[in-house]
Amino acid sequence: MSQAYSPNILGFLCNWCCYTAADSAGVGRYQYPPNLRVIRIMCTGRLDPSFPLEGLAAGADAVFVGGCHPGECHYQDGNYHALVSAALVHEALARLGVSRDRFLIEWASAAEGPNFVKIITRFTEQAAKLGPLGSSEGLDPLVLRTQLNLVAEAARGRKLRTGLLNASKEMMKVGDFKRETIADLVHDKCDKTLTELMGEFAP
């Protein structure tokens, strides 16, 4: 890997917390690596599970999603639903043989400019260490991108989305918002569909 490698990072930031934190980092002139490109969304709850996958397929080496701290969502619980979408992304990456560290969902409140900077700096360093998507994993980048596009399409499909909405329903019912619990829920609800789908990808 050449010294000059600089990862391409795509970010989805919620308007009320993380996007504001990014702005306030600017007001405070905190410096961080210039790798992130941000798409503003009103709430991380808007994050379609296909977006991060599509981002990776489009050329991102890593994707970041930034929202409000748990319990502080401007819309009450959108960030919990984002965790459900995120769990699917992680699950898909694992099955594709891609490091889960290429996708991060984290929180920074509107006042936490410095915290946002820390998160992005660390994530950029981590992505740089991982190297370019695909080739670093020993996968053919072009094949991997095709596969990512197919999973993204599946994430827009009824089967996976039904699994996710059931996971979200159960999460809200039980009220346990721990990442591991949500990951297990998503695994339970989407395993069959993903296995069917990923089966086609078996190298």
Next chain:
Amino acid sequence: MHAPVSNPSALRTIGSVLVVGGGVAGVQAALDLTELGFKVYLVEKSGAIGGVMARLDKTFPTNDCSLCILAPKLVEAGRDPNIAILTKSELIALTGEPGSFTAKIRKQPRYIDEEICTGCGQCTMYCLKQIGDDYNENLAITNAAHIDYAQAVPTSYHIDAKACLKLNYDTCGLCAVACQAGAIRFDQQEEIVDIPVGAVVLAPGFGRVSEEVLGRYGWGRFADVLSAFEHERLMCASGPTGGEIVRPSDEKHPRKIAFLQCIGSRDENCGNNYCSSVCCMYAIKQATLAREHDPNCEITLFYMDIRTHGKGFDAARERAVAEGNFRVIYARPPKVEDVFDGGLLLTWHTEDGQHQYEKFDLVVLSQGLEAPDDAEQLGRAAGVELNRYLFAQTGNDAPLATSRPGVYVIGAFQGPKDIPDSVTQAGGAAALCSGQLAAGRGTEMTRAEFPAERDISGEEPRIGVFVCHCGINIAGVVDVRAVRDYARELPGVVYATDNLYSCSQDTQRHLTEIIKKHNLNRIVVSACTPRTHEPLFQATLREAGLNRALFEMANIRDQCSWVHMHEPQKATAKAKDLVRMAVAKAAHLVALPEQRLPVTPAALVIGGGLAGLTAALAIAEQGFATTLVEQGGTLGGRALLLTADRFGDDPRKAMQTLINRVTRHPRITVRTKATVASISGYVGNFTTTIAGETGSEVVHHGVAVIATGGMAYEPQQYLYPDSDRVMTQLELEKRLAAGHPLGAKMKQVVIIQCVGSRGEDLAYCSRVCCGQALKNVLRLKALAPHLAITVLYRDMRAYGFLEDDYRKARELGVIFTRYAADNPPRVRAGRGKASPVKVTVFDPILGQEVEREADLLVLSVGIVPEDPSLLARMLKVPVTAEKFYLEAHVKLRPVDLAVDGVYVCGLAHGPKTMDETIAQAQAAAGRACQPLAKGSISPEPIVSHVDPDLCIGCGACESFCPYKAIKIDKEAKPRKAQTLTASCKGCGVCAARCPTMAIDMGRFTLEGIRAQIEAFGKGV
């Protein structure tokens, strides 16, 4: 009184209001008033609005980030064309009559033209004169040319006249050279302006306990003794240490922190006998955050009484103390000493008289609140009376009215209080102004008029890109011209240019011309952040005849040039990427129709007690028809059980006046022995069926106020209700009001506090019982001075001016004995039916159990809300575990419920006193009249919409929507989801979870975001 203020000899009623003070109370009052149709002059002494709340790191009890929840309100106030913010200004005289006052304002110069300043900060960078940073409690340094804080409104810098070298010595002047916008005005002079207003709201906030008082505890002498305000700044990520709590003496993390309470409060020595009401809770907050900053530090809190009487406060405190493993000591260390080997020594006496001492690394003084420094001056200027502590004098039944009709007071100047109570009062004062000035509603308002929108639906995208230099803020790092040239080549772009300041007035005019000249139909501005500037550009679009949704911003300043200052090439590359992504999204933007939904100009008030009556009257006074529903046969509710207030007046008289006023009011329809059978609809358009004795009737209304009240807890302990000698406070009130309340042989009265409250049957503190007990103790003492009275309590929560009653009771010889929750008093009957009951309690001062023979045992029982289950389900509003209605936001929306158009007040919200209930009911009335006064509601068009061809009617969206803004139309076959545009807030959870992708969001469409992602990929 509730008496509406009439505007006597005024020739006309002026539809504008002066608000003095730009803290959270004043800003909220201003926002509420403009929503109600009144022009506001917001006068602020300092250079920016925001007040103390802007300086706080977090707010209790939820530890929400303070500025994050405040800043949007400040921006809103700053943008509102009907709020004129006058900074560095003060009220110096008020003449005239209610409805037609003239306010004389003295305005000090800022020396920087607010209209021209772009907030770039060049002046500060070049300013040679350093001064203490007041915002950071002088723990940091700023310059004479400065902005108070990064998010300050107005977003304009100003110059400290006392420090500026140019103004004082006619040297320097570098800022004028550095300012590319040319905003520096050294020749500005003080101005005196006369402003005609119909009413005045005083919200000057609070002053600080003097440094001399802090000095008694070592502040100023020992570096590691901090005031709580200083500690707050240390905790804050934007504070002087970047959010690290370090000892000023050695910049190390303190291992042992002590919080000393009641500094300058409950202290006759400094003239402040009152309780500052907020310090107990803010100390808990600060302790919790200190613990978060350093999980190993030990925290000790020294309390006299723990006064965490607010809604949910006790629970928050108990959790914090348990989780943080805080040590809570009931003692008041009299001083702080330093010792030879470092550290700060505290000495104290425990309740059992033992002498203790210990060293700490850091001591935080919980500094109390005082009347503002210029209270007397303001009182004279406004012509209002002050109380002995120099707070504004108000009455029990008109808590927001000053001694001068047409002048109202809110926030800490009315008495020490926290943020939600201040915000509540702001809403209440807005309602009172709105009632008083109803005739002038809308007369002073500026309404933005826009030309008709051009229909662009058939056009190919013709995108215009405007790249901003922001002076040198962007151009100093990013090659703006290269970005502009790059933009010209992007698909769909027909025009691209660069501007020095895109936001300046002349650029806005230029933009309008270019849009028309080049027939542009989508606009991308590549500049700062949409969070602050989008509305400005959107207004320009509308002036050019474009729908405001046809706009997108690329944030190349806050998220690019400012954060990559040393990497100009990479920053330029990033700016190009961001512009390309914005242009890609813009190509997919479509015009979104501005929704205007009509509002039924009527209100429904549920509950005919003090809260409901007050709310109904305040709504009707503002000019709207009101239906009041009461389940009982008469009006007045349980407030009629109170027979005296703490000033000795009989509140039943005021209640009767209120009832008469309501029943005779031409706009109020009263329905007693009636209940709400069903409610449906949404804000502006509710339909309610009221079931009465003679059948049911259907009422249409735009808003609803819940004032269903509460009742006394029914004790089952301490021999109640079996012994004649045991009674509740309310029963005592009744006896005190009767002719001969006390038997001739009565020698001793014992009162037990917290019966059933704070962890027995009711988990919460009922807030009013301590004050009520003190009031009745004083009434008993007035009737029988030799009567022995003992009050058994856990914490005497005599907050605010109630502390005066507490002191007076002790001076009259009333004995107060603290009991622990795990060792409550025991009561047994005497031998005969007529003999006194025996009360045994452990006395911590004596260190042993004592027994008292009580001729009368009075139980201070808590407040239980009326069961909310049915109504809450009908309205789909949440309630707390304790069955109180849960407000939309505990700090900033204290009377709104999560469902728009539904409000709460009184005991249904939580236990509170009569004056607090009145203020809250008036606030609910003010908030409720906002949609009514507007006559229509126009939700932001970023709402969800459902494609019925794709929808399978599964109902997932309905179950996830936090606002009940999307629902399955059960009538339709097959079932389809439908957006309730009025309720939708545009979060997009429904879209992300829809199994068939049948839902899309306005402006944040699937196609738009996918285009952004795709465009991102093109740069890779």
